[in-house]
Amino acid sequence: NAGVTQTPKFQVLKTGQSMTLQCAQDMNHEYMSWYRQDPGMGLRLIHYSVGAGITDQGEVPNGYNVSRSTTEDFPLRLLSAAPSQTSVYFCASRALDSLNTEAFFGQGTRLTVV
Amino acid sequence: DQQVKQNSPSLSVQEGRISILNCDYTNSMFDYFLWYKKYPAEGPTFLISISSIKDKNEDGRFTVFLNKSAKHLSLHIVPSQPGDSAVYFCAATPEGGAQKLVFGQGTRLTINP
Numbered sequence: 001n002a003g004v005t006q007t008p009k010f011q012v013l014k015t016g017q018s019m020t021l022q023c024a025q026d027m028n029h030e031y032m033s034w035y036r037q038d039p040g041m042g043l044r045l046i047h048y049s050v051g052a053g054i055t056d057q058g059e060v061p062n063g064y065n066v067s068r069s070t071t072e073d074f075p076l077r078l079l080s081a082a083p084s085q086t087s088v089y090f091c092a093s094r095a096l097d098s099l100n101t102e103a104f105f106g107q108g109t110r111l112t113v114v
Numbered sequence: 115d116q117q118v119k120q121n122s123p124s125l126s127v128q129e130g131r132i133s134i135l136n137c138d139y140t141n142s143m144f145d146y147f148l149w150y151k152k153y154p155a156e157g158p159t160f161l162i163s164i165s166s167i168k169d170k171n172e173d174g175r176f177t178v179f180l181n182k183s184a185k186h187l188s189l190h191i192v193p194s195q196p197g198d199s200a201v202y203f204c205a206a207t208p209e210g211g212a213q214k215l216v217f218g219q220g221t222r223l224t225i226n227p
Contacts, residue, residue, distance in 0.1 A: 004157070031213040042118075042203060042217035043158070050213055058214065090157055094213065102148065103215060105157030 002026050006091050006106035013081040013113045021076040021109050023091030030096040032074040033058070033103070034066065036087040043090060049074055050096075081113045117141045118206050120218035128226050133191040135221050137204030140185065144206040148215070149178060149189050152201045161202075162189070194225045 007022045025032065033048035035058075045058030049068040063085060065077040074093075078085060088110050094103040119138045127133045135149075145166040150158035164171040164178045164187065171178050177190045191198055204218040 033213060033215075035215075035217075040123075040219055042120075042219040043205075043215075044217070045214055048213050092157075092215075102160045102163065105150075105159070107155070107157045 004091055004093050004104050004106035006089075006109050008109060009107065010110050011112070013078070013111065015081060015083060015113060017081050018077070018079050019081065021078075021089055021091075021111070023074045023076065023106060024072050025074075025091075025093040025104070026072065027093060027095070027104065028071060029093035029104075030071070031094040031103075032068065033092050033094075034064070034074070034076045035090045035092065036060065037090060037108075038087050046076065046089075078111075081111075083113045085111065086113045087111060116219070117144075118204055118216050118218040120202075120204055120221050122221050123219070124222040124224070126224045126226060127194050129196060130193045133189075133194045133198065133223055133225070135189040135191075135202050135204075135223065137187050137189075137218050138185055139187075139206055141206070141208065141216075142185070143208050144216075145209040146207045147178070147180060147187050148205045148207075149176075150203040150205060150217075152203065152220070158203060191223075194223075196225050196227060199223060199225045 004025045034046040035043040047066040049055045091106045092103040148163040149161040151161045152158045180187045201220045203220045205215045
């Protein structure tokens with residue numbers, strides 16, 4: 001059981017370049033979300049989805065787009081990378097179960113924008 | 115506006131002793147609290163949680179205490195082991211918003227032999 005898989009693990013971009021961070025889960029979870037981790041800031045929610053075809057903004061959505069065409073996949077797109085987007089990105093998934101709010105995280109993507 | 119705060123960036127504890135990690139929150143609408151553990155170059159992993167209707171939850175060496183009137187929760191690890199050295203994040207979910215985890219800044223715990 002792979003859980004939550006993120007690719008790539010590392011990426012260096014030039015300012016203005018675009019790229020997509022991939023996230024896939026094999027647990028049939030309805031909820032998926034993207035966080036970024038910055039020193040002294042903890043993890044901050046970028047975008048989330050409660051099911052295929054449904055997405056919404058989190059705390060820090062600017063500069064990022066998402067889509068959810070399938071239950072399994074939730075890619076995060078940077079349309080024009082900026083140095084402020086240098087961070088570690090984590091994808092998470094969670095089952096739609098009001099009794100258990102545990103979220104499962106991927107191993108992260110370390111992104112550097114130069 | 116940091117709704118979940120971990121005011122101690124780091125904590126150093128001797129092996130075998132108790133580790134106490136603290137977390138404060140400001141939003142009274144949070145109804146579920148979780149602790150995550152994170153090793154370098156890995157994603158956070160779930161450790162223990164507590165519902166707002168409880169004041170204590172225990173799982174082996176880990177116990178989480180919730181004081182709703184003080185908007186404070188703490189994680190106790192007894193006895194502390196070297197493998198417990200990691201960054202610990204406190205997180206909370208608002209009522210009806212379980213997909214939106216709100217995290218604290220994290221506390222780096224170091225267990226010394």
